[in-house]
Structures are given as structure tokens and as C-alpha cells.
Amino acid sequence: NAGVTQTPKFQVLKTGQSMTLQCAQDMNHNSMYWYRQDPGMGLRLIYYSASEGTTDKGEVPNGYNVSRLNKREFSLRLESAAPSQTSVYFCASSPGQGTVNTEAFFGQGTRLTVV
């Protein structure tokens, strides 16, 4: 049972380059999330998708775009990478049923360095 799978695990980009971080879950969850975590800090929500076909901004959406490709997949795109986007990126999913947000499952993270 894979859970939440993120690719790639590591990436180095030059300033101005673009890339897409991929995330897929096999738990039939409705909700999916993208977070970033800077050294010594908590997780900050970039974007989330409460259900297939919907996406919403989180706390730090600037410089990012997302696509909820289908129920399984939620991708994060950096159009023009900047050094300030150097971080560890986590994707997560949760059942998202009813009004209670129950247990969320996280991927192993993508370590992104922008030089």
C-alpha cells in the first residue's frame, strides 16, 4: 500500500527554471494538499484541493500553481523558480468527508534547492 507518493525526492533548479512536483495517492481520498517547510519551521499551506475539480489558495500561494488532475493526482508547479522557494515540499491527502477533517497522510517530501 503506497499511500502518498511524491516525485521527485530531490531537485536542484537554477533561478528562473520551471518544474512540476508530482503527487499521487491511492487511498481514494477527496482532499489533497501541498505544504512547504523551511528549516526549523512548521509547515505552511501553499494550496489545497477539497475535492476533485476544486483548488484553493493557502497561506503562501504566490509563485505556485496547482492542478488537480483527477482524484488521485495533485501537482504543484513553479513557473519561475526563485532562491526563496528553496524548501522541503510535502504533499498530503485526507478523506475529507463530512465536516470533520480526519487523519491526513503525508508523502516523504521533495527537497528542492534553487540556486
Added chain:
Amino acid sequence: LAKTTQPISMDSYEGQEVNITCSHNNIATNDYITWYQQFPSQGPRFIIQGYKTKVTNEVASLFIPADRKSSTLSLPRVSLSDTAVYYCLVGNDYKLSFGAGTTVTVRA
């Protein structure tokens, strides 16, 4: 979303009980309280969730007083492997917001 306040860090020794208190004075009627654990270089992992009184599972207990303005995560008989960051989340919608968390260090 309700704002949460937790201690930045706590130290403990193996075999002791660790209690982490989270303050959430403006918790809403429909909000639930959820705790996550994060080890270095890993994503957070769900520990426990509750609405009121006490919830217990195989990993931890969660104590919530009647006014629900705070909650306490209790980790019984900790081991070195419990060294991690613990996050308290309060909310009722699909948005999961993490604060800075509490770094718990367990020493031998």
C-alpha cells in the same frame, strides 16, 4: 481557524510521561483538536484527534477540558524514538494549518 499556542520545546527522559499543552482560546463549536508527530526528514504523522473529554489510543491520550480552550497530549513512558516535533491543530474544515509545533527531546 483557531490560533494555537504550544511550548517551543520540552525535554524528558526515557520512561517518563510527557504532557504537551496547547492553548486555543478562540476554538469554535464545530472545531476538532488534532495532533501530529513529525520526525526529521519525514512528513507529519497523525497521532490522535478529539472533540471533548478524553480520547486514548495505542500511542497517546488527549485530554480536553469542558471549556475546550486548551488540550493536553500525553505520551506515556517515552523512549528515545519519541524525539520529534508535535503539532496541535484546531479546525473543522479541509484546511490543515500547522504552527511551529513543540520539539520534544527524549534523553537516555
